[in-house]
Amino acid sequence: MSKSTVHGRNNSDSDRRKRYEALVDELYQDVFRYAFWLTRNKGIAEDLVQETFLRAWRAFDSLQNQKAAKAWLFTILRRENARLYERYRPELVDIDDVSVAEDDTGEPDHRQKQVELHQAIMRLDKDYRDPLLLQVIGGFSGKEIADILDLNNNTVMTRLFRARSKLKNILVPEDDAEDADNDLTDKITD
Amino acid sequence: MDDLEFRTRAFSNPLDEQEDFRAAADASPERRQLLGELNEFEKDLQRTLMAVDIPGGLKRKLNQHARPASPLRSRRFLALAASLVVATGLALNLFLQPGLSAQDLALHDELVEHMHQEAPSFDNRMDIDINNDSGISWNEIETILAAAGTSLKTPEELAALHMIFARLCGLGGSRSAHLVARGEHGPISIIFIRTAPVSRGVELRDDRFQGRIIPVNEGNMAVIGEKNEPLDRYESMLRDNIEWSI
Numbered sequence: 424m425s426k427s428t429v430h431g432r433n434n435s436d437s438d439r440r441k442r443y444e445a446l447v448d449e450l451y452q453d454v455f456r457y458a459f460w461l462t463r464n465k466g467i468a469e470d471l472v473q474e475t476f477l478r479a480w481r482a483f484d485s486l487q488n489q490k491a492a493k494a495w496l497f498t499i500l501r502r503e504n505a506r507l508y509e510r511y512r513p514e515l516v517d518i519d520d521v522s523v524a525e526d527d528t529g530e531p532d533h534r535q536k537q538v539e540l541h542q543a544i545m546r547l548d549k550d551y552r553d554p555l556l557l558q559v560i561g562g563f564s565g566k567e568i569a570d571i572l573d574l575n576n577n578t579v580m581t582r583l584f585r586a587r588s589k590l591k592n593i594l595v596p597e598d599d600a601e602d603a604d605n606d607l608t609d610k611i612t613d
Numbered sequence: 614m615d616d617l618e619f620r621t622r623a624f625s626n627p628l629d630e631q632e633d634f635r636a637a638a639d640a641s642p643e644r645r646q647l648l649g650e651l652n653e654f655e656k657d658l659q660r661t662l663m664a665v666d667i668p669g670g671l672k673r674k675l676n677q678h679a680r681p682a683s684p685l686r687s688r689r690f691l692a693l694a695a696s697l698v699v700a701t702g703l704a705l706n707l708f709l710q711p712g713l714s715a716q717d718l719a720l721h722d723e724l725v726e727h728m729h730q731e732a733p734s735f736d737n738r739m740d741i742d743i744n745n746d747s748g749i750s751w752n753e754i755e756t757i758l759a760a761a762g763t764s765l766k767t768p769e770e771l772a773a774l775h776m777i778f779a780r781l782c783g784l785g786g787s788r789s790a791h792l793v794a795r796g797e798h799g800p801i802s803i804i805f806i807r808t809a810p811v812s813r814g815v816e817l818r819d820d821r822f823q824g825r826i827i828p829v830n831e832g833n834m835a836v837i838g839e840k841n842e843p844l845d846r847y848e849s850m851l852r853d854n855i856e857w858s859i
Contacts, residue, residue: 583625
């Protein structure tokens with residue numbers, strides 16, 4: 424092997440590593456947040472993120488479009504969760520364990536609202552929670568969420584509608600919106 | 614756009630910037646009010662979903678996946694070093710622990726290396742004041758055990774321990790459960806490894822840790838702690854309780 428070939432390969436390896444590290448830098452926090460809310464378990468979320476990025480590194484050359492990196496990572500994470508954890512895990516989540524980072528407002532009312540919302544999200548059925556996480560944490564459009572979840576776009580929009588309706592109803596049970604929302608969702612087909 | 618469609622789209626995506634939706638929102642005060650409420654709710658939702666503590670050191674661990682092997686870690690050197698370690702280990706351990714197979718000793722060496730790799734993670738937890746550390750929940754322990762193909766018949770005894778670490782680890786080529794409890798003199802690791810049982814109990818040889826790998830039914834269990842930690846009671850508590858579920 425010629426010296427220039429070795430040198431070229433080193434450059435290529437170095438470039439690949441730099442692009443991977445840039446990807447980690449940009450996305451690892453959102454990937455961890457998604458893993459946490461998906462599994463509702465910090466330890467498993469960390470393991471899952473490590474497994475996700477390990478697989479991403481091994482298959483890094485298959486990532487042709489950097490703009491698609493986030494959807495690619497989230498898809499790997501979902502697949503690994505299904506493969507490694509989901510089938511072993513009944514619903515063993517302590518929804519009252521609100522050990523999330525405090526926001527920077529520090530106001531008691533705000534904190535209390537955040538705790539209630541945290542618990543409400545924890546209680547949300549996975550079918551509704553999942554597209555909501557992809558929309559809010561992932562920043563994905565309805566079409567992108569549909570692709571990731573292998574659903575049609577209407578189903579995704581219906582589930583997003585129901586997710587927010589249910590959260591609002593959990594938080595404000597006296598809200599008479601519940602009946603109205605139920606009426607509305609009956610008219611929307613999956 | 615009628616009210617039903619507007620409401621559906623507003624709940625599906627309150628931040629929708631499409632022109633038809635924005636125009637529909639401006640069509641009535643009621644719609645503007647609804648959208649205003651949903652936008653406020655969206656801020657709370659975003660704040661809550663983003664408020665997750667990111668584990669310290671996670672970024673460094675992820676970057677390590679791409680870390681190039683140093684010359685001493687290259688395959689050839691690693692193979693040579695491994696064969697020397699195994700040969701030395703075999704000679705030393707066979708002398709001290711006759712009757713062990715090469716597989717037993719390979720698992721021993723892998724376990725010792727694993728303990729040193731993971732130690733910084735659970736050592737950190739030992740530094741936290743016990744009064745401020747709620748520990749790992751039993752739900753999480755059960756989840757990890759189940760994912761490693763194990764469970765405990767009478768979990769109450771183990772539940773009394775203050776667990777500070779629970780993780781799935783790759784040991785012996787299989788997923789293993791690594792739990793760590795607070796002991797009297799430091800962290801106590803309890804590890805369930807679903808591999809062919811070792812020929813007999815393997816004593817750990819290490820500068821820091823003491824403990825044993827014990828064959829239990831269809832797999833192995835290891836209880837490992839600091840040199841001065843009494844481990845017998847943990848072994849007896851666990852060995853009759855473990856069930857391999859897969």
